Amino acid sequence: NAGVTQTPKFQVLKTGQSMTLQCAQDMNHNSMYWYRQDPGMGLRLIYYSASEGTTDKGEVPNGYNVSRLNKREFSLRLESAAPSQTSVYFCASSETWDSKYEQYFGPGTRLTVT
């Protein structure tokens, strides 16, 4: 039982390049989330998917797109990377019934945009 996995662990991009961050969970959770973590700002929600087939914007969606490929997988795409997107990105999943709202986090992807 791997929990939440993310690839890659590290990535360096040049301004204007694109990339997709992959996330998968094996806990059969309905909801999945993408956050970015910047020093002194905690975690900020980029996008979330309450259930398979739905996605919604979070606090900081500009410059990102997401795809909920199936129940297990939720990817985050940067179409044209900017230095302001240098951050650590975390994927998380949760169940949203029977008070099981806690989120399970992946190990993160450290992205640097030069």
Added chain:
Amino acid sequence: AQSVTQPDIHITVSEGASLELRCNYSYGATPYLFWYVQSPGQGLQLLLKYFSGDTLVQGIKGFEAEFKRSQSSFNLRKPSVHWSDAAEYFCAVGSGTGGFKTIFGAGTRLFVKA
């Protein structure tokens, strides 16, 4: 709108001393409240959660937190800190609207001195 404030950016305690990390939230209804811990280079792990009922909740690793509605607070406590508790701690508040979105505080970094 929901918000979470952690007034202390960092705290240093001696090993064996007691610990209290402060958290204040803003939310219109009864909140779902969480404390997460993040060790260096890792994702977040749930310490404890409060949804309803007893206002003193117990978590893993000997942590507890008390929900005080009158003060809009959910402070985290531990009677005796161990060196392995050095980490960053995040308070979070969630709602069930449209999935389950969680807002995180900026975090408090705990340093433990021998």
